[in-house]
Amino acid sequence: MEFENVVFPIPQAIERPGWVRIARALFSPAQCAELLEWTEEHGRAYRSGGRGIYRRVTFCYLKPEHASWAFEKLALAFVRHNAWGFALSGILEPMRIQKYGVADFTNPHSDYNYVTSDQSKITAVVPLVPARKWAGGRLIVAGRKIQGIDRGDCVLFPSFAWHSVSPVTRGERVVLSAWAAGPRLV
DSSP, X not given: OTTTTXXXXXXXXXOOXXXXXXXXXXXXXXXXXXXXXXXXXXXXXXXXXXXXXXXXXXXXXEOTTTOHHHHHHHHHHHHHTOXXXXXXXXXXXXXXXXXEOTTOEEEEEOOOOSSSSXXXXXXXXXXXXXXXXXXXXXXXXXXXXXXXXOTTOEEEEETTSOEEEOOEEEEOEEEEEEEEEEEOOO
């Protein structure tokens, strides 16, 4: 038989990067406080009524001229923690500082944009207040509750992953959200 001497490769395990990466203490407590202070003094708050994504949260936009250091830190985090090997262009949209009060939430959604040429590839979420200041408000990515995250830690995950925030039951959850964009996935 002509296939007698053919050697077939032994199946090997493929290491998968998983859904979530965490950059511990990406922002210092002082940097978190600076962003909170800026939000209180200069941020224009918008109340999300749930167009497109049903959620209840107040947010304001943060642009590079407001805190260039935050954009630089997050850009480096996107590159360092890009376990998925996505081609990235940069942070093309303003970041958002989002405040969740009691009963505020975000229903499951994806941040991936199927319309534009540069799409969200990686989503980052950084709590700006200590976790002990609120209850509930759990970030859930791909069906898994993200645990053990505190002020200044950065949670990164593929933007196409379904994620949500459970209702806050006590206090106020405040986070910075950012997105690294890149060319369309093929």
